[in-house]
Amino acid sequence: MTWTEYLVPLGQGAWVTIQLTFWSTIFGALLSFAAGIGKLSRNPLIKALSIGYIEIFRGTSLLVQLFWLYFALPLLGQAIGIDLRLPPVAAGVLALSLNIGAYGAEVVRGAIQSVSHDQYEAATALNFSDRQALWRVALPQAIPEMMPSFGNLAVQNLKDTALVSLISLQDLAFKAEQIRNFTQDSTTIFTIVLAMYFGMALVLTAMMKVLERSVGRWRTARS
Amino acid sequence: MTEPIIKFDNVVKRFGSLTVLDHLDFEVNPGEMVTIIGPSGSGKSTVLRILMTLEPIQEGVVYVGGEPLWHEKKGDDFVPASEKHLRKMREQLGMVFQQFNLFPHMTVLRNLTEAPRQVLGLSKKDALERAEELLEMVGLTDQAKKYPHQLSGGQQQRVGIARALAMRPKIMLFDEPTSALDPELVGEVLKVIRSLADQHELTMLLVTHEMHFARQVSDRVCFFDKGRIEEQGPPEELFTNPKKPRTREFLKQVLDPDA
Ligand SMILES: Nc1ncnc2c1ncn2[C@@H]1O[C@H](COP(=O)(O)OP(=O)(O)OP(=O)(O)O)[C@@H](O)[C@H]1O
Ligand SMILES: [Mg+2]
Numbered sequence: 001m002t003w004t005e006y007l008v009p010l011g012q013g014a015w016v017t018i019q020l021t022f023w024s025t026i027f028g029a030l031l032s033f034a035a036g037i038g039k040l041s042r043n044p045l046i047k048a049l050s051i052g053y054i055e056i057f058r059g060t061s062l063l064v065q066l067f068w069l070y071f072a073l074p075l076l077g078q079a080i081g082i083d084l085r086l087p088p089v090a091a092g093v094l095a096l097s098l099n100i101g102a103y104g105a106e107v108v109r110g111a112i113q114s115v116s117h118d119q120y121e122a123a124t125a126l127n128f129s130d131r132q133a134l135w136r137v138a139l140p141q142a143i144p145e146m147m148p149s150f151g152n153l154a155v156q157n158l159k160d161t162a163l164v165s166l167i168s169l170q171d172l173a174f175k176a177e178q179i180r181n182f183t184q185d186s187t188t189i190f191t192i193v194l195a196m197y198f199g200m201a202l203v204l205t206a207m208m209k210v211l212e213r214s215v216g217r218w219r220t221a222r223s
Numbered sequence: 224m225t226e227p228i229i230k231f232d233n234v235v236k237r238f239g240s241l242t243v244l245d246h247l248d249f250e251v252n253p254g255e256m257v258t259i260i261g262p263s264g265s266g267k268s269t270v271l272r273i274l275m276t277l278e279p280i281q282e283g284v285v286y287v288g289g290e291p292l293w294h295e296k297k298g299d300d301f302v303p304a305s306e307k308h309l310r311k312m313r314e315q316l317g318m319v320f321q322q323f324n325l326f327p328h329m330t331v332l333r334n335l336t337e338a339p340r341q342v343l344g345l346s347k348k349d350a351l352e353r354a355e356e357l358l359e360m361v362g363l364t365d366q367a368k369k370y371p372h373q374l375s376g377g378q379q380q381r382v383g384i385a386r387a388l389a390m391r392p393k394i395m396l397f398d399e400p401t402s403a404l405d406p407e408l409v410g411e412v413l414k415v416i417r418s419l420a421d422q423h424e425l426t427m428l429l430v431t432h433e434m435h436f437a438r439q440v441s442d443r444v445c446f447f448d449k450g451r452i453e454e455q456g457p458p459e460e461l462f463t464n465p466k467k468p469r470t471r472e473f474l475k476q477v478l479d480p481d482a
Contacts, residue, residue: 122324125275126338126390127313136341140328218328221370 003188006179010189013175014196020089020161020171021204024096025154031101032150036108037134050105057102062160066095070167092164100157107149111142144216151208155201172196226289228253228394228426229274234283236269236450243269245450246283253393256420256427258437258458261447262473267430270447271396274428275318276309287394288315317387318396321403323379325371331358331382332367335389343390350389357385361415377408384415395419397429409433416440434478438462446470 038050057065070091077084086094115138123133165174176193180186213220229251236244243266251257259267272278273285276292284301285292294301295308304312326334335354339345345353358364361381371379380400387395397416401409413436419425420440431437437444438458445455446469454461454470465471 118320118322118324119326121275121277122320122326124277124313125316125318125320125387127310127342128338129310129342132341136337137326218370219372221373 003185003192006185006189006192009175009179010172010192010196013170013172014200016170016174017158017161017172018200020092020096020164020169021154021158021200023093024100024161025157027093027097028100028104028153028157029150031097032104032108035101035105036112039105039109040112053098054102054105057098058106062095062099063163063166065099066091066163066167069095088164088167088169091167092161092169096157096160096164099160100153103156104150104153107146107153108142111145112138114145115141144212144219147208147212147215151205151212154204154208158201158204159197225252227251227286228255228288229428230286231270232284232286234273234285235281236266236273236278237281243450244273244280247451249445249452251394251426251428253426254423256429256440256442258441258444259428259430259447260432260434260437260444260473260477261453265447266450267447268398271318271398271428271430274394274396275316276313287312314390315393316396317390317392317394319380319383319387319398319400321399323371323376323383323403325379325382325386327371330368330370331363331374334371334382334386338386339389353389354385357388360388360418361385362411375408376404377411380404380412381415384412384419388419392425394426394428397427397431399430399432401431401433432477434462434474446473448473 035050035053038046039054041047041050069086070088074083074085112134119137119141120133123137128137161171162173165171165177168174170178172193176189180189183189227250229249231244231247231249234244234247234249235242236247247266247270249270259270261267269278273280274287274292280293284294290312291301291304292309292312293304295304326337329337332351332354335357336345336347336350339350339353340347355364355367358367361384363378363381363385366374366378366382371382374382380403384400400416401412404412413433416427416429417436417440420427429437429441441458443455444458444461446453446461446465446467448469454465454467461470462474465474
């Protein structure tokens with residue numbers, strides 16, 4: 001096998017990695033908003049749930065979360081008589097989303113809290129409800145603040161996807177290991193893999209920058 | 224005798240151990256333009272902030288339009304107001320802030336249409352009509368598409384006034400609307416406030432250090448000191464013939480600081 005022949009299987013793996021990154025970043029972002037806003041809620045139950053989720057998933061490693069969802073959860077389900085077996089893709093996306101969502105939640109909370117108190121007072125003076133003040137006044141100003149951190153988290157997430165090869169998902173890391181076992185050509189394979197991850201990270205960073213610019217357009221408008 | 228549209232009845236406001244309003248009695252009649260003056264920390268902003276429901280009170284009752292603002296009647300008792308009551312009461316009030324507090328992520332036009340649409344449920348067309356009318360009134364028709372940071376301070380404050388007016392309040396509260404402005408921009412904002420005062424449709428409460436302006440436009444001037452009204456009266460009287468020594472001292476300081 002020459003190095004060009006590695007590209008097809010590695011490309012297939014990269015495609016899986018891209019999909020994992022894409023979906024877990026989307027779901028992770030949704031979780032970030034839910035838990036980040038939830039942590040600021042006046043409802044004690046919602047607040048406690050959000051804090052519990054954030055602390056548990058930030059306080060344990062992604063690997064353990066992944067194994068727990070894939071190996072422990074089905075057994076737990078068996079014990080109580082529910083089928084909780086997850087296909088590897090679902091377990092992988094779920095673990096990645098939950099993990100990044102917990103970190104993202106702190107970003108969301110911090111950005112919302114950084115919106116000036118004056119803005120909330122203006123919202124009150126115009127008789128906005130709490131919910132309207134959050135969605136129409138606070139969040140549109142907070143989201144651009146979140147973007148640089150979200151960009152970092154997305155790249156972190158991309159790199160973390162390599163762990164899902166441990167539950168036999170055929171991502172880039174899995175494919176690399178597979179070909180390496182077959183050919184013993186570690187140097188070439190890992191050099192290509194390195195370049196591929198780096199290339200994906202570059203594209204992802206560029207996409208996040210475009211997103212950042214589009215949600216913060218009002219900040220850079222010129223007279 | 225008209226019933227006052229604003230009435231502070233024995234109101235106490237504290238921040239921790241600091242008493243900011245000390246058993247304040249204060250009334251404003253419908254259509255009246257009242258200016259509040261006084262030294263820093265005397266509680267001027269606090270009066271406006273209580274009315275805008277930004278600060279709760281500890282004792283006494285505030286009435287707006289004859290109804291208690293921070294309380295609800297339950298039988299013969301007054302109980303603390305619910306959010307629902309506060310939202311209903313807020314419909315009557317609008318506020319203009321020292322730092323403008325415009326929404327930086329919305330264009331000027333959107334700053335003016337957002338609350339009427341979301342809160343009052345106006346149609347897009349009606350909200351736009353209302354906004355365009357107000358922009359014309361404050362002389363900013365050509366700035367509608369800009370964002371607040373693209374405007375001068377004076378323009379921003381005029382947007383602030385228009386934004387509050389778009390909700391059609393009965394009472395307008397102005398908390399030092401020109402204090403954050405460069406001197407050359409003060410006039411354009413005062414001009415807008417003056418035109419509102421001249422219409423006599425709104426009840427206006429203005430906190431300001433612009434004594435000359437206060438004298439020209441106010442129906443009544445209240446001098447606050449240490450959380451109480453030390454002296455009040457028609458501007459001509461209060462400015463030319465203050466009765467209390469504290470008033471005289473304060474006016475001397477602000478009108479003639481070098482003497
Ligand atoms: N949120 C707060 N917490 C604690 N103390 C406060 C708070 N807001 C106001 N105060 C205090 O209450 C007093 C009255 O404040 P207020 O803002 O009403 O004064 P003011 O007459 O408007 O003064 P200025 O001319 O400086 O604006 C001041 O001593 C101020 O420090
Ligand atoms: Mg003040």
